[in-house]
Amino acid sequence: MDMNAIQNFLSTTALDLGIKILAAIAFWIVGRWLIGKVVGLIQAGMNRNSIDPTLTKYLGSIITIALNITLVLGILGYFGIQTTSFAAMLAGAGVAIGAAWSGMLGNFAAGAFMLVLRPFKVGDFVSIGGMTGTIHELGLFATTIITPDNVMTLVGNGKVFGDTVQNFSALPSRRVERTAQLAQGVDPLDAIARLKVAVARIPNVVASPAPEVNLLDFKLEGPVISVRPYTHTDNYWQVYFDTNEAIIKVCQEAGWPVPAAYHKVVQG
Incomplete structure (x- = not known):
């Protein structure tokens, strides 16, 4: 074994390769940092201009992927690899991957359409x-x-x-659907009047559209009243539960009896 040849290799080729590898690692770290800064600045600018957050995040993802591919091609070019050949190979691989992952590309295309249609x-x-x-x-x-x-x-x-x-957030208000089962003998018109007043007092119930309280149905147990207040979707569950409480309070304050079927369940 020629020691001089080994020493010459270590002092030239291996040292060169080591420096290039370290430089590539440094390029990758600095490049990734710069990409993060660039994308952050772009997104910050879009946020300052009140661009839709959905569009901001989507474009940020696309720019990040594009800049990462550019960074990889730049590092390969530093090593002397022909990036044009690599790009052609990448395109060919893209076609093969696209055929295998048509569903993923379909998801990508659907995301682009949703970004436009919003x-x-x-x-x-x-x-x-x-x-x-x-x-x-x-x-x-x-x-x-x-x-x-x-x-x-x-x-x-x-x-x-x-x-x-x-x-559910596209329109200013959303309807809450509740019903009140009354007992036989309870005046449904009186119940409607009382419930309208009670529902209108519930916090976050909007005045327009006005709450809908109507005679919905007749059952053996008695008349059924529909109670439908409107509210913003952020307050939906608060109004939903408060409406239930309002129905109970109205029934108790009016002294109405429990419907026959429910009474039998309680007694049984």
């Missing part, structure tokens, strides 16, 4: 893809929502875009 934005309370919750983030491939029981859930954008979307 059926909802971050913070909206929605029902999408069979899930109900508050929009946390619109990602490249999936939409993240927080369900009412505080569970973070990801729904593929393709499923969101291809299914029914209900946006």
Whole structure:
């Protein structure tokens, strides 16, 4: 073994390679830091101009991916690798991956369409893809929502875009649906008048549209009154439970008897 050749290799080629590897690591660390700063500045500028947070996050993700690819190509070019060949290889790999992951690309395309059509934005309370919750983030491939029981859930954008979307925050108010089962002999018109007054006093019930209290149905136990106040979706559950309490209080204050069927359940 020629020791001089080994020493020459270590002093030239290996040392060169080591320096390039260290330089590539440094480029990667500094590049990633710069990318974070650039994306942060762009998003901060968009936020200052009151751009939709959904659009801000979506564009931030796209810019991050594009700059990371540019960084990798730059590092490969530093090592002397022909980036044009690499780009062609990347394009070919993209076609193969696209055929295998058509669903992922479908999610990406659906996300782009949702960004244009904007059926909802971050913070909206929605029902999408069979899930109900508050929009946390619109990602490249999936939409993240927080369900009412505080569970973070990801729904593929393709499923969101291809299914029914209900946006409970799009309009200023939402109707709460409750019913009051009265006993036989209770005057339903008197009950309607009392309930209208009680529901109107509930906090966060809007005046327009006005609460709807109507004679809904007749049952063997007695008449059924529908009680439908309107409120903003942020106050939905507060108004829902307060309406239940208002119905109970009205019945107690009026001294109305318990409906026969419910009375039998209690006695049994």
